[in-house]
Amino acid sequence: MKYAETTPISTLSSHIHSFWELQGDDTDGQWERIFPDGCPGIIVNLGESCQTDNGQTIMEHGKTYVVGAMHSFKDSFIDKQTHLLGVCFKPAAFSSLYKYIPQQELVNYTTIFDVAHSFEIGKIYTDPVRYLNSYFLDRKLDMNPVLQSVLQEIHLSKGKISIYDLTKKNFITPRKLERLFNTHIGLPPKEYVNIIRFQSALAMMKADNNKHSLADISFECGFYDQAHFTNEMKYYTGHTPAQL
Structure with a gap:
């Protein structure tokens, strides 16, 4: 499994911890555990269908998902077909970037985003970091x-x-x-x-x-x-x- 993080541009550092990418390889075929840190996130699935939320949620290829803050651990299944790209937000940043439902309704859930909030897959494949920096700069508002x-x-x-x-x-x-x-x-x-x-x-x-x-x-x-x-x-x- 290959995992890499990239720091966003400095003007987004108040809102975003990192952009990350995870790719499975031939040695994978196991459940990976994630621990709570109080931060929400967004994931786009660039690989085959992927199980998360302890097997309760299937993330489909090409779809964008919002991941609520967790109050306990969750497991995701990683195999050689897994390819995920994600954004880890800082606490309270999500609601300053999106007009969406209260965060308490997202806790512990991985929920598919509607089309209006989803990433453009073509631009993600071309230059993901440049696209994500530009995308969130256009949405950024001050936090409480x-x-x-x-x-x-x-x-x-x-x-x-x-x-x-x-x-x-x-x-x-x-x-x-x-x-x-x-x-x-x-x-x-x-x-x-x-x-x-x-x-x-x-x-x-x-x-x-x-x-x-x-x-x-x-x-x-x-x-x-x-x-x-x-x-x-x-x-x-x-x-x-x-x-x-």
């Missing part, structure tokens, strides 16, 4: 400044912050914060905070090379104890920390 401030607080704290502190620091009521998250991110604020904390712990495990115990990582990342850490990791990945 209050929500951006809240997201910055969450990421700077690596998910070690309470909803109470977020509302007080940003002069917003819990109800208004909930509405903003439902509309622009799809996940409740607490769920999103937990996912960022999970991603922080996962990154620490990958970079750590077993220099710290799981108990140390649990404490560093703000979990109550190692049992809490293990339960959260199993919920988001389907595996215990020791199995990752």
Whole structure:
């Protein structure tokens, strides 16, 4: 399997993490697991029909799909006929690029886009990065400044912050914060905070090379104890920390 990411032009860096491409090869024929990161995306299938959403969704050749934020893991089947091109958005960016349904209605789903929102396959094949940069530059709008401030607080704290502190620091009521998250991110604020904390712990495990115990990582990342850490990791990945 070949996987590559490309950074968008700098003027899109506030909205898009990356453009990515995945191509299967003769060694593939397995389910690949994706972990939640709080980000939505778009996928266009350039290969044969592809199973995703734990086998519940079939992505057809030439079709464009919107992928909602996830609150748990999902599996996709990759074989030598798989060829996917995708866009990974930053949190809350999707709703500033598309007039579409609230993000909470897309959570955990891969949904086919209507023709008006779909990519032009001919241009994708010719020069995908140039086409995608131009496509999203034409759609780009400013994102909600209050929500951006809240997201910055969450990421700077690596998910070690309470909803109470977020509302007080940003002069917003819990109800208004909930509405903003439902509309622009799809996940409740607490769920999103937990996912960022999970991603922080996962990154620490990958970079750590077993220099710290799981108990140390649990404490560093703000979990109550190692049992809490293990339960959260199993919920988001389907595996215990020791199995990752």
